[in-house]
Amino acid sequence: MLARLTELRALIRITRIRLADGRALTYYDDREPYASGTATRTLHDSRDLPADQSHPTMRRDVLTGEWVIFAPHRMDRTHLPTAARCPLCPSRRGALTEIPADDYDVVVFDNRYPSLAAAVDPVPAWLDGDPLWPQRPAVGRCEVVCFTSAHSTSFAELTPHRVATVIEAWADRTRALSAITPVSQVFCFENRGAETGVTLHHPHGQIYAYPFMPPRTERLVAQAVAHHDRTGRDLLADVLAAEWRAGVRVVHQGTSWTAYVPAAARWPVELHLLPHRAVPDLASLDSAERSELATLYPAMLRWLDEFFADQGDHGPVPYVAGWHQAPIGPGRDLVRLYLQVFSVRRAAGKLKYLAGSESGVGVWLNDTTPERIAQRLRALT
Amino acid sequence: MLARLTELRALIRITRIRLADGRALTYYDDREPYASGTATRTLHDSRDLPADQSHPTMRRDVLTGEWVIFAPHRMDRTHLPTAARCPLCPSRRGALTEIPADDYDVVVFDNRYPSLAAAVDPVPAWLDGDPLWPQRPAVGRCEVVCFTSAHSTSFAELTPHRVATVIEAWADRTRALSAITPVSQVFCFENRGAETGVTLHHPHGQIYAYPFMPPRTERLVAQAVAHHDRTGRDLLADVLAAEWRAGVRVVHQGTSWTAYVPAAARWPVELHLLPHRAVPDLASLDSAERSELATLYPAMLRWLDEFFADQGDHGPVPYVAGWHQAPIGPGRDLVRLYLQVFSVRRAAGKLKYLAGSESGVGVWLNDTTPERIAQRLRALT
Numbered sequence: 018m019l020a021r022l023t024e025l026r027a028l029i030r031i032t033r034i035r036l037a038d039g040r041a042l043t044y045y046d047d048r049e050p051y052a053s054g055t056a057t058r059t060l061h062d063s064r065d066l067p068a069d070q071s072h073p074t075m076r077r078d079v080l081t082g083e084w085v086i087f088a089p090h091r092m093d094r095t096h097l098p099t100a101a102r103c104p105l106c107p108s109r110r111g112a113l114t115e116i117p118a119d120d121y122d123v124v125v126f127d128n129r130y131p132s133l134a135a136a137v138d139p140v141p142a143w144l145d146g147d148p149l150w151p152q153r154p155a156v157g158r159c160e161v162v163c164f165t166s167a168h169s170t171s172f173a174e175l176t177p178h179r180v181a182t183v184i185e186a187w188a189d190r191t192r193a194l195s196a197i198t199p200v201s202q203v204f205c206f207e208n209r210g211a212e213t214g215v216t217l218h219h220p221h222g223q224i225y226a227y228p229f230m231p232p233r234t235e236r237l238v239a240q241a242v243a244h245h246d247r248t249g250r251d252l253l254a255d256v257l258a259a260e261w262r263a264g265v266r267v268v269h270q271g272t273s274w275t276a277y278v279p280a281a282a283r284w285p286v287e288l289h290l291l292p293h294r295a296v297p298d299l300a301s302l303d304s305a306e307r308s309e310l311a312t313l314y315p316a317m318l319r320w321l322d323e324f325f326a327d328q329g330d331h332g333p334v335p336y337v338a339g340w341h342q343a344p345i346g347p348g349r350d351l352v353r354l355y356l357q358v359f360s361v362r363r364a365a366g367k368l369k370y371l372a373g374s375e376s377g378v379g380v381w382l383n384d385t386t387p388e389r390i391a392q393r394l395r396a397l398t
Numbered sequence: 399m400l401a402r403l404t405e406l407r408a409l410i411r412i413t414r415i416r417l418a419d420g421r422a423l424t425y426y427d428d429r430e431p432y433a434s435g436t437a438t439r440t441l442h443d444s445r446d447l448p449a450d451q452s453h454p455t456m457r458r459d460v461l462t463g464e465w466v467i468f469a470p471h472r473m474d475r476t477h478l479p480t481a482a483r484c485p486l487c488p489s490r491r492g493a494l495t496e497i498p499a500d501d502y503d504v505v506v507f508d509n510r511y512p513s514l515a516a517a518v519d520p521v522p523a524w525l526d527g528d529p530l531w532p533q534r535p536a537v538g539r540c541e542v543v544c545f546t547s548a549h550s551t552s553f554a555e556l557t558p559h560r561v562a563t564v565i566e567a568w569a570d571r572t573r574a575l576s577a578i579t580p581v582s583q584v585f586c587f588e589n590r591g592a593e594t595g596v597t598l599h600h601p602h603g604q605i606y607a608y609p610f611m612p613p614r615t616e617r618l619v620a621q622a623v624a625h626h627d628r629t630g631r632d633l634l635a636d637v638l639a640a641e642w643r644a645g646v647r648v649v650h651q652g653t654s655w656t657a658y659v660p661a662a663a664r665w666p667v668e669l670h671l672l673p674h675r676a677v678p679d680l681a682s683l684d685s686a687e688r689s690e691l692a693t694l695y696p697a698m699l700r701w702l703d704e705f706f707a708d709q710g711d712h713g714p715v716p717y718v719a720g721w722h723q724a725p726i727g728p729g730r731d732l733v734r735l736y737l738q739v740f741s742v743r744r745a746a747g748k749l750k751y752l753a754g755s756e757s758g759v760g761v762w763l764n765d766t767t768p769e770r771i772a773q774r775l776r777a778l779t
Contacts, residue, residue: 078662079637081617084761085662091765096748132755132763147640150661206754214751225755232760236462256460259528280531281459281466339758357758367477370595371752373587373604374513377720377738378612380465382513384472 029185036115038066040127044118045189047182052166053118062117073134073155075228083232086155088132096216105163105219116163123182124163125190125224133157133225158194158226162186162205168219171333172207173318175220181311187224187340188300188307194226195298195345201230202344205299210335212361212368222338230344237341238348245351253353257291266391268320269398273306274313278391283381285363286324286334286390288317290356297343298354317358320397330365410566417496419447423507425499426570428563433501433547443498454515454536456609464613467536469513477597486544486600497544504563505544506571506605514538514606539575539607543567543586549600552714553588554699556601562692568605568721569681569688575607576679576726583608583615583725586680591716593742593749603719611725618722619729626732634734638672647772649701650779654687655694659772664762666744667705667715667771669698671737678724679735698739701778711746 030051032044044053073088095104104115116124127135133155146152164172164183175183187205194203207222208215230238244252260267260277268288269276276290290313296302302310322332338358343349363369363384374380411432413425425434454469476485485496497505508516514536527533545553545564556564568586575584588603589596611619625633641648641658649669650657657671671694677683683691703713719739724730744750744765755761 076662078660078664079621079633080660080662081614082621083617085664086761086763087767088763089766089770091763147644147661149636149640202759204754204759206758208751208753212751214753223754225761227759227761233462234759236464240460240463252460255530259530263528279459279461280528281457281461281464283459283466337754337757339754341759359757370589370593372589372595373585373718373720374606374612376718376740377587377614378583378585378608378722379614380467380606380608380612382467382469382472385470386468389470 029182031189034062034117036066036117036126037062037064038068038129040069040129042116042124042126043186043189044121045123045125045182045186047122047178052120052122053124054120062113064113069129069131069134071131071134073132074152075155076150076152079149081232084229086132088130088155091130091132097211097218100168100218103168103217103219105161105217105221106168107166115161116166121163121166122179123165123186125160125186128159128161128223131159133159133227155228157200157228158197158224160190160194160224160226162190162222162224164220164222171209171220171318172222172338173315173322175315177311177315180315181307184299184302184307184310188298188302190224191298191342192300194224195300197226199228200226201346202227202234203298203342204231204339205342206337206339208337210333212335213337230346230348234341234344234352237352238344241348241351251295251353252351253291253355254295257293265388268391268394269313269317271309271313273309276313276317278387278394280387282359282387282390283383284359284361285369285383285385286321286336287357287359287387288321288390288394290314290317290358292354295353297349297352299340299342301354314356316398320394321358321360323397324360324393325362325365326397328365330362334360334362336360410563412570415443415498417447417498417507418443418445419449419510421450421508421510423497423505424567424570425502426504426506426563426567428503428559428566433503434499434505435501443494445494450512450515452512452515454513455533456536457531457533460530462613465610467513469511469536472511472513478592478599481549481599484549484598484600486542486598486602487549488547496542497547502544502547503560504546504567506541506567509540509542509604512540514540514608536609538581538609539578539605541571541575541605541607543571543603543605545601545603552590552601552699553603553719554696554703556696558692558696561696562688565680565683565688565691569679569683571605572679572723573681575605576681578607580609581607582611582727584679584723585612585720586723587718587720589718591714593716594718611727611729615722615725615733618733619725622732623729632676632734633732634672634736635676638674646769649772649775650694650698652690652694654690657694657698659768659775661768663740663768663771664764665740665742666750666764666766667702667717667741668768669702669739669771669775671695671698671739673735676734678730678733680721680723682735695737697779701775702739702741704778705741705774706743706746707778709746711743715741715743717741 030046071090075084075086108114191203204225241252266278321334343352411427452471456465456467488501489495572584585606622633647659702715724733
C-alpha cells in the first residue's frame, strides 16, 4: 500500500474548467480510465446561472478588534436537499448539478454562496462607514471539496488511495490560494453532521482563504513568538515533546505524525494531529508524510464514530475537522500545520452547547478531562 | 409605577441561610407578607446531601493563552427533569428541593455542580504539571438565580416589580462576589431554551465569578486602552455617540439606556443595551437607571420572542442574555456595564451552528446584517 501511495502524485490528472457562471472547478482524477472523462467528453455546464451577485462585506468589531463577515445572500443557500437533488453528485443528462461530469474522484470548485468573494462590487450603500468599525468588501475565496462522487458514504470510509487524492487536492489548492493577494491564511475543513451546521449531506469539505489572520491563528502566533522570545525554541516542537514525555494524552504515535488530546481540550471529544517535522502547510508535506496521513486520518475519524459505542451510539458522530496551516506572512516560521478534530457530542443523545460562559465571555467549560478523552480514544485504536 | 419601583430597595428583605451541605442561599423577598417566611418559619433543609466533592481545575491553553475549565463532576448534573422533580421549585413537605421554603420571590444560591468552586482540595493526581500548560484549582463562584417560584413562566413575563427585585439581587451578588479574592469578573447571565444548553426549564439565570479576566473582556479592555491612548476618550461613550449619529441600528433610545444592534453583530439576532452613564457594574446603577431597566429589559426579551413572528414562530426563542460588567482591577475605569442578548435561531426552525470558521479559527459569519436585525426589532417596539 505504501509504495502505491507514494507514486500516486504522478498518476493524478488535474483538469481545470469554468462553470456556467464563471466559477472555477478542478477535477483530481486518481485512476484510469479517468472518471471525469477526457477533456472533450466532459459535459458542458449548460445551466442558466446568474453571475455572482454576492456582496459579502466585513466589519471590524470595535469590542474585540476582530473582523466579522456579513454574507446575507447565504440566507438563500440550498438547505438539506433530498439525495435526488444533491448539487454535489455527478450530473445526469437533464439534471445538471454543480459538477458537469458523469462521475468524478475528487473535485474542488468555487462556492456558489461564498462568504468571501473573489471580486466585490463597490461597498453597498447601507454601510455607514464610521471609523470606529472599519468595513471592507470581504475578499478571499470559499471553495467546496467533494471527497467522492458517492452520495451516501463518509470520509472515514474512503480508501487510503482516495484520501491521498484529497490530500493532493488540499495541497494544490493551498499552494494556489496562498499566492493570492490579500490571502493571509488557507483553512481546509470539514463540517460533518447537521449539528455542525451542514446544509448538504454529500461527503464534502470546504476551503476558506481569509484576507486577514483569523483570531485563533493570531493568538497562536502571539503565543509562539512569546515562547520563542523566552526560550529560543519552537513552541509546537516543545508541545510535541511535552506530550510524548507525559504520555497520558497521546493516542497514536506514528513515524511522521502524533495524534494526541490537547492538554486544554475545549470540547467533549477533541483530537489534534501534529507532524513531527516543522512544516507550514499541507503543500509542504513530503511523500512519506502524505502516505502515513492517508491511512491515519480516516482511522481517526473512525475512532470518533465509535467514541460513544459503549453507550450504544455507533455514530455517525458530528464533527468539525480543521487544518490549521501557518499564516502567509509574519509568524509563518514559528508555527506549523496541525489538524484539530472535535465533536459537540458530549454523550449519546446529548450535545455540548455554547452557552453564556463560552459565547458570552469566551471561557470554555469542559465536563470531562483531556486524559479521559485520550484513554477512551486509545481503547479504540 | 416609577415611584413604587424607586422605593423598592427599602422594601426588599434579604435573608441568608445555609443549605444542608453548607452552600449559601439568599432570599430576596419583595412584598409583605414575605414569601419565604419568617426566619423561624423557613423550612430547614433536612436533605442528606454529601459535602461538595467537586474538584474543578483550570489549565492555560498553550495555543491561545486562555484558561479552560474542567469540571468532570458536572457530567452527572440534573438534566431536564419533569416539573414535578424540578429542583428550583419551592419545597413541599416530603419533597425538598434546592429551596427550603414554601414559596419565594427571588432566590440566589451556590450551584450544586459548580464549574468554579469556593474551596478546592489539593490538585488531583492526574494533573501532570507541565510548565507549558499551567494548571490550578478553579477557584471562584457559580451561583443560581431563580427569578420566580412559578415553574412555567419566563423572564419576559415578569412584572417590572419582580424584575426590579432581580436587579437588586444581581447588584447585591455583584457587590459581594467582587470583594472575593481572586475574583476578576462577575458575569450575570441567563441561558434560555434547550438550544443554549439549558438543563432546567424553571426560569433561572446564573452568576459566574471568574478568577481571571475572560478572553472577551481582555480584548474589550485592550480595545478601550488603545482607543483611550489614541484619542483620550472613552470607547463605549464613543460607540454610543456613533450609534446615535448613525441611527440605523438603534432600536430604543431611552432616558438612561440605549438598545442597539452592534455594528459587527455576530449572531442572527443580537441586541446590546448600554447605559448612558459610565457605570462599571449593576451595583453602581442608580434608582432611575434600575427603574427604567426593570421595564425595558423584559420588553427586549419580548421583542426577541416575536422576532420570527412573520414566519409563524411566536417563540419562545432560545437566547443567551449576559451582563458584561467591568473587570475588578486594571481596565475597570475604561469600560462599562453592558448587556448582550443574542439568539442562535436564524429563521423559524433553523439554528445557526458554530462550524469550522467560528469554532476552528474564530471567524464569525453572519447571514444577515446588523441593519436588517435592527429594522426588524424596531418594528416590534
